[in-house]
Amino acid sequence: MRTPTVKDVAREAGVSTATVSRVLSGKEGVSEDKRLRVLAAIERLGYRPNAVARSLRVESTRTLGLVISNVTNPFFTEVARAVEDEAAREGYSLILGNADEDPAKEELYLNVLLQKQVDGILLSPARSDAPHLLKVVEGKVPVVFLDRSIDGAAGAPVVRADGRGAVDSLVEHLIELGHRRLAIISGPREIISGRERLEAFLNAAGRRNIRIPDEYIKFGNFRRSSGFEAMRKLLALAEPPTAVFAANNLMALGALQALEEAGVRIPQEISFASFDDVPWFGLLKPPITAIAQPTRALGASAASLLIEMIRECRSTKGPEPMEAQLVIRGSCGPVREGVR
Amino acid sequence: MRTPTVKDVAREAGVSTATVSRVLSGKEGVSEDKRLRVLAAIERLGYRPNAVARSLRVESTRTLGLVISNVTNPFFTEVARAVEDEAAREGYSLILGNADEDPAKEELYLNVLLQKQVDGILLSPARSDAPHLLKVVEGKVPVVFLDRSIDGAAGAPVVRADGRGAVDSLVEHLIELGHRRLAIISGPREIISGRERLEAFLNAAGRRNIRIPDEYIKFGNFRRSSGFEAMRKLLALAEPPTAVFAANNLMALGALQALEEAGVRIPQEISFASFDDVPWFGLLKPPITAIAQPTRALGASAASLLIEMIRECRSTKGPEPMEAQLVIRGSCGPVREGVR
DNA sequence: CTGAAAGCGCTTACAG
DNA sequence: CTGAAAGCGCTTACAG
DSSP states (O other): OOOOOHHHHHHHHTSOHHHHHHHHTTOSOOOHHHHHHHHHHHHHHTOOOOHHHHHHHHTOOOEEEEEESOTTSHHHHHHHHHHHHHHHHTTOEEEEEEOTTOHHHHHHHHHHHHHTTOSEEEEOOSOSOOHHHHHHHHSSSOEEEESOOOTTOOSSOEEOEEOHHHHHHHHHHHHHTTOOOEEEEEOOTTSHHHHHHHHHHHHHHHHTTOOOOGGGEEEOOSSHHHHHHHHHHHHHSSSOOSEEEESSHHHHHHHHHHHHHHTOOTTTTOEEEEESOOGGGGGSSSOOEEEEOOHHHHHHHHHHHHHHHHHHTSOOOOOOOEEOEEEOOSSOOOOOTTOO | OOOOOHHHHHHHHTSOHHHHHHHHTTOSOOOHHHHHHHHHHHHHHTOOOOHHHHHHHHTOOOEEEEEESOTTSHHHHHHHHHHHHHHHHTTOEEEEEEOTTOHHHHHHHHHHHHHTTOSEEEEOOSOSOOHHHHHHHHSSSOEEEESOOOTTOOSSOEEOEEOHHHHHHHHHHHHHTTOOOEEEEEOOTTSHHHHHHHHHHHHHHHHTTOOOOGGGEEEOOSSHHHHHHHHHHHHHSSSOOSEEEESSHHHHHHHHHHHHHHTOOTTTTOEEEEESOOGGGGGSSSOOEEEEOOHHHHHHHHHHHHHHHHHHTSOOOOOOOEEOEEEOOSSOOOOOTTOO
């Protein structure tokens, strides 16, 4: 038995397909009599509209694309959840793409999304130097950048948190505790969030006349293992830092594992803080001082902005960036005696 | 400027749309001369095929639906990641639905997916008693259950881990350590994984002549806050348990927070273990003993099974369930003196 | 090897 | 209020 179509419903109800379509979309101007007959026919046949056919006709798929670089990162997971909630509330479905920090995979996904005629795209690009992405941004499907943006994309709004103030507060906190040997496990310079956190860290230190030597700046790739390696290298230094800042939660996890493995005590022997806050930071001994992003708000705001752009058919400026917040817990303590 | 279509390409290349279509799908039997002209025209026009139109025609969207109950749960996140990887490798996109443990939302999602003509559905249902889902399972789009299944769904395969052996090992471990007052923070009985873990726990205890009183069985909903509440109630008992098992990672997080707040030391004052393993369990003091599921394997296997069903156009039996594994760390210790 | 034509399942001016 | 007809952008027998 073939899946029933409007035609079948029309025949069953004794009306035209136009009338069926009208009652389906709740349009005014169908006699009560016919409306009821159509509804009954739909019921009898178990008719379910074909959204693909509808999309082809109305040129809208009610589908959004979300391409992020790492679904396993709790930050993105939270964001994705908020995006999905907001999208669902507005009647949009979400196609998810995991670019895995790989520009080539990212481009592939974008292409598929475009072919599938998504109404809009939420994108957290793998790197900010991405000339090949400029084309899609300047295309006719609305794009909003999430957490990260690309160079020269004047057209598309970006929704992200501003972490600079919080990083500054963190550095101040560390300096007040007596630390002078500050190190950072940074994200890649090629990603705006990586760059911003590094620069904020260096600026905050510089403003307070603290120079951070190159060997105290380790670059990771925002993934766990790179945080692990970076911390190991820092610990192996002739003169290791007394305080370390990891630029995202995954690298913090790796760094903490390295600390654990090396048997280095926090905060007695080393102070530690992380960008991104996760629920389990509060359970560690000591609990980890961290910079919390307004994750859910970012996702919700990005999604509703995109949907607005789709509706209004024009680009809007992104909202003012929300501020990340420093949450002081116990993982940063006074520098140990005789170290400064 | 209108988005170019096959028609435009055909005109530009001086061939028919049929020929354009043939070179697009890489079909044999197009003269080299025309093939080159078509390719050049595509390039010049910046033509991008419309997948919606194609889908309508070929009756396949190369899209899978994944509806899970909680994207914020690291277990599902890992699974989703593996699903997405596998789907992408096979050229399928993934529409994500977060049912939020709500059967109504779940049904809504399923309906949307069906309307959008997905080629197959991966489903982790909110509850196993779900007669309304039987219709979709028996419909013509292939469904595979992931981690959870529903009652009476003989048709669709289910891919999940079998946790019974590992739960048994855990109970044995606890009893060897001298524990007799064992408690469980269980998931809902309405969900197969919740029921299975509870039954395995009770059976394992019963087989060793340990009775678990009702007050040692607290039901949560697999979310953080329910684990928190459950643990508080257990601690408030006149005679609290000496060992507690949380039936998933989110409830374990909540339970650990309650323990932390109450200042109860693990394992000196209470032993603790969790179903599901997460990376940060290893960082806690003491590290948490847990039951690890083959998460990535579950996702990959479910996705490839579904794709196989789509291709072969028939239902297969699910694979033998994979075994979950007990990972003993430091959070279960000898029962304290004078307690048995 | 190639093209004209039909058709996938909808929606929407248009005419009445 | 209603229906006949065109058309969204593809693909695929069919005939040559």
